[in-house]
Amino acid sequence: MVNAYKGNDMVVTANVDKIYPNNCHALKKVTTNIKRGEVVVIIGPSGSGKSTFLRTLNQLETITDGDIIVDGVNMYDERTNINKLRENVGMVFQSFNLFPHLTVKENVMLAPLKVSKLPKSEVDAEAQTLLKRVGLAEKMDVYPAQLSGGQQQRVAIARALAMKPDMMLFDEPTSALDPEMVGEVLDVMKSLAAEGMTMIVVTHEMGFANEVADRVLFMEDGVLLVDDIPENIFGTVANHPRLQKFLSNIL
Amino acid sequence: MKEQPHRLKWHILFAITILGIAAGIYSASQTINYNWQWHRVLPYIVDTSPVDIIAQGDGSASINNNSLTITYDNGAPDRIINNADTILVSDGDIIFEGDLLARQENVRMGVLIEGLLTTLEISVISLFFSLFIGLVAALMRISNNPFSKNLSLLYVEVIRGTPLLVQIFIVYFFLGTVFDLERFTAGIVALSVFTGAYVAEILRSGIQSISPGQMEAARSLGMTYPKAMMYVILPQAFKRTLPPMASQLINLIKDSSLVSVISITDLTKAGREVVSGSFATFEVWFTVAALYLLLTSTLSWAIQRIEKRLANNG
Numbered sequence: 001m002v003n004a005y006k007g008n009d010m011v012v013t014a015n016v017d018k019i020y021p022n023n024c025h026a027l028k029k030v031t032t033n034i035k036r037g038e039v040v041v042i043i044g045p046s047g048s049g050k051s052t053f054l055r056t057l058n059q060l061e062t063i064t065d066g067d068i069i070v071d072g073v074n075m076y077d078e079r080t081n082i083n084k085l086r087e088n089v090g091m092v093f094q095s096f097n098l099f100p101h102l103t104v105k106e107n108v109m110l111a112p113l114k115v116s117k118l119p120k121s122e123v124d125a126e127a128q129t130l131l132k133r134v135g136l137a138e139k140m141d142v143y144p145a146q147l148s149g150g151q152q153q154r155v156a157i158a159r160a161l162a163m164k165p166d167m168m169l170f171d172e173p174t175s176a177l178d179p180e181m182v183g184e185v186l187d188v189m190k191s192l193a194a195e196g197m198t199m200i201v202v203t204h205e206m207g208f209a210n211e212v213a214d215r216v217l218f219m220e221d222g223v224l225l226v227d228d229i230p231e232n233i234f235g236t237v238a239n240h241p242r243l244q245k246f247l248s249n250i251l
Numbered sequence: 252m253k254e255q256p257h258r259l260k261w262h263i264l265f266a267i268t269i270l271g272i273a274a275g276i277y278s279a280s281q282t283i284n285y286n287w288q289w290h291r292v293l294p295y296i297v298d299t300s301p302v303d304i305i306a307q308g309d310g311s312a313s314i315n316n317n318s319l320t321i322t323y324d325n326g327a328p329d330r331i332i333n334n335a336d337t338i339l340v341s342d343g344d345i346i347f348e349g350d351l352l353a354r355q356e357n358v359r360m361g362v363l364i365e366g367l368l369t370t371l372e373i374s375v376i377s378l379f380f381s382l383f384i385g386l387v388a389a390l391m392r393i394s395n396n397p398f399s400k401n402l403s404l405l406y407v408e409v410i411r412g413t414p415l416l417v418q419i420f421i422v423y424f425f426l427g428t429v430f431d432l433e434r435f436t437a438g439i440v441a442l443s444v445f446t447g448a449y450v451a452e453i454l455r456s457g458i459q460s461i462s463p464g465q466m467e468a469a470r471s472l473g474m475t476y477p478k479a480m481m482y483v484i485l486p487q488a489f490k491r492t493l494p495p496m497a498s499q500l501i502n503l504i505k506d507s508s509l510v511s512v513i514s515i516t517d518l519t520k521a522g523r524e525v526v527s528g529s530f531a532t533f534e535v536w537f538t539v540a541a542l543y544l545l546l547t548s549t550l551s552w553a554i555q556r557i558e559k560r561l562a563n564n565g
């Protein structure tokens with residue numbers, strides 16, 4: 001592990017550029033920093049690069065240029081073990097991506113068993129605690145296909161939490177859900193935020209952003225245009241014409 | 252239950268059709284005056300012919316309480332035969348080398364069953380090797396490394412593009428000579444390498460049919476690529492590829508009949524030998540076909556059971 005700088009910052013990105021092989025310029029000099037315990041919501045129109053940016057933070061996407069430092073570790077240092085880094089960064093996907101061949105509890109237990117190699121009894125107890133916490137204690141032994149979307153997403157959150165990460169990334173966690181199930185997932189996320197988890201959330205749920213976020217980032221065309229507290233973002237004052245247009249379109 | 256009478260009608264039609272085909276085969280054989288002799292096949296399935304016990308040197312016989320003792324002239328230790336069913340010499344007879352001394356009743360596997368077991372052995376060993384080769388080739392094919400990708404591509408194209416019979420000859424006459432392979436080993440190598448190419452393509456398509464999100468989710472939990480493959484991708488891919496895999500492995504059993512060309516006495520070669528010995532051509536080949544069907548339907552049944560067991564999840 002390369003401890004370049006381990007301080008109050010959970011994530012530091014500097015001039016992050018991402019150009020896809022088809023010459024699509026997805027991220028343009030994105031520079032920001034996220035503190036420990038901070039809840040940051042990224043908003044923006046589709047194709048603005050917000051999901052791409054989120055995915056660069058655990059290297060599901062590599063970057064073309066720039067620097068990313070997560071928990072004091074420079075991600076692109078050749079001595080960095082990316083798997084070790086990912087253990088510390090949980091991720092929740094828009095399409096849940098639960099493992100369909102495993103039961104709910106096995107989904108939660110897989111990584112602690114196979115990656116951390118913890119004893120099974122300990123992992124089992126921890127999985128039960130986590131599933132209780134997301135309100136799915138009675139669904140432990142069913143397969144993901146038998147769950148509703150909202151339930152699946154809560155299992156996915158429990159699965160990510162099982163590795164005891166210091167930071168959670170949420171990639172449009174409620175976009176694939178029926179409207180009546182959005183609330184149950186957001187409630188779990190709110191309780192996580194209240195416990196002090198560092199969270200970066202890409203979402204279209206402006207209510208959640210307004211209520212829970214410490215900061216809101218607005219991206220468009222791969223550029224980080226606005227970085228402000230939610231009061232200023234959602235306030236009545238027109239602080240940025242592009243942001244104003246985006247918000248008036250979706251609200 | 253409203254549909255019942257309607258369905259019954261079709262079941263009856265099915266039974267009539269099968270009976271009709273059987274009757275057709277029978278009457279076709281009548282027109283060429285073929286004399287069906289099914290009993291001739293039986294000795295090649297269960298061999299009940301007695302075993303001859305032959306003298307191995309000159310000497311003399313003595314019989315005591317149904318126990319035949321041969322004392323050899325050259326001082327070799329006496330031979331005592333207790334378990335003979337028919338003794339064909341008398342007490343005090345002089346014995347010469349090669350004399351028939353006694354017969355022993357014996358029930359053993361016929362030539363066809365021995366051939367069946369050889370076919371089973373070749374198929375099972377080749378099955379495991381072809382699954383292993385296929386898995387390695389499939390993983391190489393989907394890797395980003397151009398070396399392993401191209402190597403796997405070349406392997407699949409060359410093997411799929413040439414006939415199995417030719418491959419068996421090449422393995423037996425070329426590789427077999429260079430590496431001093433036994434014919435049995437050569438047969439297994441040819442079959443495994445041939446089937447491995449098809450298994451590789453089946454597994455590759457299975458792996459690629461799994462949503463990329465599964466790999467991303469596994470990697471985001473800190474799993475390495477091999478661990479994600481082993482615990483997340485492959486179990487799902489195996490399940491999806493079971494139906495085409497069943498066809499391919501059934502093909503393997505059937506393709507194993509081709510190794511008879513390098514003089515391995517498998518079921519097919521045994522069948523050819525029995526035909527030349529019994530002249531019951533039709534009966535023998537129908538029996539051989541039924542024995543192959545026994546192997547393939549057992550495998551098919553086993554894979555269907557696995558499929559059913561896996562069906563309840565995902």
